[in-house]
Amino acid sequence: DTAVSQTPKYLVTQMGNDKSIKCEQNLGHDTMYWYKQDSKKFLKIMFSYNNKELIINETVPNRFSPKSPDKAHLNLHINSLELGDSAVYFCASSQAGSDGYTFGSGTRLTVV
Amino acid sequence: QQQVKQSPQSLIVQKGGISIINCAYENTAFDYFPWYQQFPGKGPALLIAIRPDVSEKKEGRFTISFNKSAKQFSLHIMDSQPGDSATYFCAASWGAQKLVFGQGTRLTINP
Numbered sequence: 732d733t734a735v736s737q738t739p740k741y742l743v744t745q746m747g748n749d750k751s752i753k754c755e756q757n758l759g760h761d762t763m764y765w766y767k768q769d770s771k772k773f774l775k776i777m778f779s780y781n782n783k784e785l786i787i788n789e790t791v792p793n794r795f796s797p798k799s800p801d802k803a804h805l806n807l808h809i810n811s812l813e814l815g816d817s818a819v820y821f822c823a824s825s826q827a828g829s830d831g832y833t834f835g836s837g838t839r840l841t842v843v
Numbered sequence: 844q845q846q847v848k849q850s851p852q853s854l855i856v857q858k859g860g861i862s863i864i865n866c867a868y869e870n871t872a873f874d875y876f877p878w879y880q881q882f883p884g885k886g887p888a889l890l891i892a893i894r895p896d897v898s899e900k901k902e903g904r905f906t907i908s909f910n911k912s913a914k915q916f917s918l919h920i921m922d923s924q925p926g927d928s929a930t931y932f933c934a935a936s937w938g939a940q941k942l943v944f945g946q947g948t949r950l951t952i953n954p
Contacts, residue, residue, distance in 0.1 A: 821887070832942060
């Protein structure tokens, strides 16, 4: 059983489209994150949710909207996609009070 | 203050050699320093981590050395193997808050 699973693994879409990435964790963790990895491999946090509440919202365009229906799921919706949004998006989870993060395998988003 | 600076950007080591990757930080509030290993097409995976109350932690062939006064920490991979070829990230956090990552080091172990 995959601990943190993301779908889809690959996403190719045209500029201006709206798309969603889904994430689910079965570890019982209460905190989930979205990280963006750019073409130079740099990992930067975008959002963090704790028990369905947004706790970290870095400087991210408001075209990006996370949604957490329950503590095991964190989805990322992106409106009006731009070329610069092309990257690998990673979902991760952790337990509050514990430092270890578990990452998913990533979603490679390509905007053409 | 939030940054973690990692070097080198890429590293080539012969099989059996020692791989050394360095990181430096500014924020003295950081209290957790992990290293992550990432293979192509996969997410980062926790390799080893240290807290500032110890100067060294060893797990198998992997060792973290931590210098609190210099605000630096490093990863040493002893007897490096081709299977260790991956991208390595140092990171830091405080109070179990968000992890801040270094820029990554692409390690290649030549057979």
